Amino acid sequence: MKNLFLLLMLLPFIGGSCSQQKNYQSMSTPEFQQLLSDDAIQIVDARTPEEYRQGHIEKAVNMDIKSLDFDKQIQALDAGKPVAVYCKGGVRSKKAADKLSKAGFKKIYDLDKGLDDWIKHNYPVVKSEK
Template sequence: MNVTTMSPKQLHDLVQSGQSVELIDVRTPVEYREVHVDFARNVPLDQLNATELASGRNGSAPLYVICRSGSRGKQACEKFLAAGYTNVVNVEGGTQAWDQAGLPVVRGQKAISLERQVRIAAGLLVLVGSVLGAFVSPYWIGLSAFVGAGLTFAGITDTCGMGMILARMPWNQVPKAPTVGTPSSGAACAPKSSCCG
């Protein structure tokens, strides 16, 4: 599928021109809480129902998608395209590029990125498999081989099963606090609004 892209600067200029923009951030709630574009709304990729989100929208209005560096955003765009929503745009380089460009962000509590969590988990599993394979039973080497095969698959397909599992872990969730005046799931936040923080 061909996914349309836009640079963070182009999107920022669009917002500054007064155009209404709906930006969906598909990272985990913890990643979103750490740093996010000031007008982005968080809908994690593993909870994204593209058909439901697309159905309540004006089909001609573009929907912008952002993640950490662009990969999950592309996957979300592909979900929207598969659901029949054609006017969807992925923000190139994600929140990382937006922040590096010096554009406005909301900063919160620091967290370990999902990418780092995958590297830590994969490294530990390979280490454990190697140690147990050397000292307990050679069959434990299979654990290291399994992780290696999974990482190879993730690199080829740009889909990480371990990342999807880690995204659902309790430490990657943010407790839902009751809020007053929060927009409904179909509403877009205005630029520089604090309602999506």
């Protein structure tokens, strides 16, 4: 009886931890930089267009996670190819990675500490006028 009570008390915690499993891989900045050497990778910058113009990773496509049509924008990506996603500090990219996963993407990689850490590592960024 005591074991049954204990099991019933732990059940919500066991179920809750299973439902919080992420379907993407967070990567350190050096790992992410290495990943981008793969020509098949699609790079998504989840920041605002203004942030994107100020500096972004080369070949990145701007898809603002805060945009109302983000879900529509990601349909332009190839779900069969890997996607690398980043933002300024790592919060928005995780939300974007979640949405990509729900949209059927299987190989999703998140820059854990964002573009700020990318720049701290002296990796290159390019500026854009659009």
